[in-house]
Amino acid sequence: MTQSFYDILIEDADGRHLWLECQQDLEIARKRLTILGARYPGTRLILWNHKTRAILAATEGY
Numbered sequence: 001m002t003q004s005f006y007d008i009l010i011e012d013a014d015g016r017h018l019w020l021e022c023q024q025d026l027e028i029a030r031k032r033l034t035i036l037g038a039r040y041p042g043t044r045l046i047l048w049n050h051k052t053r054a055i056l057a058a059t060e061g062y
Contacts, residue, residue, distance in 0.1 A: 005050040008033055010043060011061070017046065026056070033057055 006029035009017040020036065023029035033047045037059040044061030048054060 006056070007048055007050050008036060009046045009048065010040065011046060020045070022050065030057060033059065 003024060004026070006023050006026055008020045008023070008029060010020050011017055021032065023032060029047055033045055037043075037045050040061075042061055043059070045059045046055055047057040049056060
């Protein structure tokens with residue numbers, strides 16, 4: 001069985017995704033997204049599945 005990894009990315013003004021951190025547990029990744037969203041207000045942060053590249057959640061921004 002392969003392990004899923006979840007990346008938290010920050011989206012810059014040009015729409016490029018810059019890697020911020022990676023988590024193995026989805027629930028921890030969701031909590032980290034909330035914490036990081038509070039730390040970077042007005043910035044779009046994206047949580048996605050590293051393997052499938054599916055966006056699982058995003059914060060408001062830009």
